[in-house]
Amino acid sequence: MKLRLAAPNALIDINGLTELxxxxxxNGVIAIGALTRxxxxxxxxxxxxxxxxxxxxxxxxxxxxxxxxxxxGGSLAHADPTADLPTACMTLNANIITRSENESRSxxxxxxxxxxxxxxxxxxxxxxxxxxxxxxxxxGGAYTKLAKGHSDFALVAVAAQISLGSGDLCNAxxxxxxxxxxxxxxxxxxxxxxVGQVIEDRLIRQASLKAAKGLTPNPDFRxxxxxxxxxxxxxxxxxxxxxxxxxxxxx
Amino acid sequence: xxxxxxxxxKLELTGTHIGCDTGHCGACTVMLNDVTVKSCLxxxxxxxxxxxxxxxxxxxxxxxxxxxxxxxxxxxxxxGYCTPGMILSSLFLLKRNSAxxxxxxxxxxxxxxxxxxxxxxxxxxxxxAASRMQGSLNQ
Numbered sequence: 001m002k003l004r005l006a007a008p009n010a011l012i013d014i015n016g017l018t019e020l021x022x023x024x025x026x027n028g029v030i031a032i033g034a035l036t037r038x039x040x041x042x043x044x045x046x047x048x049x050x051x052x053x054x055x056x057x058x059x060x061x062x063x064x065x066x067x068x069x070x071x072x073g074g075s076l077a078h079a080d081p082t083a084d085l086p087t088a089c090m091t092l093n094a095n096i097i098t099r100s101e102n103e104s105r106s107x108x109x110x111x112x113x114x115x116x117x118x119x120x121x122x123x124x125x126x127x128x129x130x131x132x133x134x135x136x137x138x139x140g141g142a143y144t145k146l147a148k149g150h151s152d153f154a155l156v157a158v159a160a161q162i163s164l165g166s167g168d169l170c171n172a173x174x175x176x177x178x179x180x181x182x183x184x185x186x187x188x189x190x191x192x193x194x195v196g197q198v199i200e201d202r203l204i205r206q207a208s209l210k211a212a213k214g215l216t217p218n219p220d221f222r223x224x225x226x227x228x229x230x231x232x233x234x235x236x237x238x239x240x241x242x243x244x245x246x247x248x249x250x251x
Numbered sequence: 252x253x254x255x256x257x258x259x260x261k262l263e264l265t266g267t268h269i270g271c272d273t274g275h276c277g278a279c280t281v282m283l284n285d286v287t288v289k290s291c292l293x294x295x296x297x298x299x300x301x302x303x304x305x306x307x308x309x310x311x312x313x314x315x316x317x318x319x320x321x322x323x324x325x326x327x328x329x330x331g332y333c334t335p336g337m338i339l340s341s342l343f344l345l346k347r348n349s350a351x352x353x354x355x356x357x358x359x360x361x362x363x364x365x366x367x368x369x370x371x372x373x374x375x376x377x378x379x380a381a382s383r384m385q386g387s388l389n390q
Contacts, residue, residue, distance in 0.1 A: 002273060002274055002291075002292060003273075011294075013294075013296070013297050015297065039286075062362065063277070063361040063362025063363075064287060064340065064343065064344075064358075064359055064361065064362055065277060065280055065287045065288050065289045065340070065362045066274075066289070066362065068286040068287055068288055069286075069288050069289075069292070069293075150358070150361045151361045151362060
């Protein structure tokens, strides 16, 4: 509203629904209430331990005042492709639970983001909860963001989550890019190259080179398209290395 | 009506400043139920039944708060426009972290712009206030 992106006739403030602010573990899933503030998310022990990439993403959103007020539900519903939580939630294969007067739906984050500031939410729906499956042991993730200045939106952001089996075999991999298209964008070529393979340095490098393939990010006054593509490669490699090292049990 | 306009025009608490009115500069920072928010990004109605702390409430009974004293001593202000917001953000930091590092102070005032670029003095002041406040706690 402040940016004149929306001019609604009427507003309902749902901040009073304090029961929608929670982080809890239930049946192999971490459930996050839609009104959970970014500040809570970034400082929560469960989130830091299970999904470091989500804590990292929440911690680099704007500034302290915004993190005190902004919510995960609000960020996902707003669907800015350069925002941090849409990219992070898609990487973690989150399910978004919506609620209308008569219906509750569960929407995979892969299907949730439709276009710039456009989602699968219907007019009469709100986000109630975000559900993230707890990854198996030997999993790790990381979030890396390039922005102009500390508190800006991402020029480019990369999130990666990996699960390793015995002998560093890659059992599952998820890599999602922010700021390179109209929605968070899955780096499918990178994922394909890594899944089922034994993770080693050269492979990470090769897979990172694939991340920018086929992308045509819009240039803006902060960065050219070319710079963004180069940064996708660099940040993907960096993010994958951190994710792998965390999955192996380091930091 | 925005919260900042309500504070300034209705309550005549003009210590809270309007810098950009777009949520960038942090001059309008106040505490809402003990956490810092930008009062230009909230409607006054959203603050109904809430506890609000503005710069006017930071000093108790005419005595400057240790943070305010430190800003004065270490020249944590030049034109002074950003100062109320800087103080509120610093206060929030010190409530959580009584001995912040320089980097932690810088991160805490990320959302507050000083157009005079007087950040060095501000960071110094917050550091000094932290040690002074710790000292008084230990006594």
